[in-house]
Amino acid sequence: MLRKVSITILSSILMGIGINGFIIPIHLINGGLWGVSLILNYLLGYHIAIAFICLNVPIYLVASMYDKTYFVNGLLGITISSIIIALLTPLQFIIHLPILYSTIFGGTVIGIGVGFMLREHISPGGIDLLALIFSKLFSINVGLALLILDSLIILIGVFTLREVRLLYSMLIIILVGITATVITGIKHIKLYM
Structure with missing residues (x-):
């Protein structure tokens, strides 16, 4: 359990840096329910972490009926990642890079964080939890399932x-x-915690 908590904290810090440091300052969205939460923030001014938690309730209800382990790991992931991402909000006012660099750094840093969480079957919430379930149902890499679901979110945002x-x-x-697919696809990465 300590390993899961440690990986979740480290991954959430990476996600918080990616979202607050690179994505929000240039008013872009990432995928998943974080992306939907950002859309709600840009359109209606909703607090990102609170919108994210509210959007996750129906998904977690489904997960609790489908797979108890995913449900428990998802609760761990959403709780820690929501708190850490909210705590890292001041990064929105510190880092200001051109849009292409922000996109590349933000996507890569978020992907590393998400990838390590998904390797441990921990979900930072929402679409990532659905991606874990879909990957199990359809025997596809969880990173690929995430890419498909996230693409739909971005198209809705556009x-x-x-x-x-x-x-x-x-x-x-x-x-x-891609980053999450690589990290979840490599079988011999060991994190000693």
């Missing part, structure tokens, strides 16, 4: 917010998906 520059968000989710 049509809802009507900003062409949000197509950079596709690059973010491609980087997150």
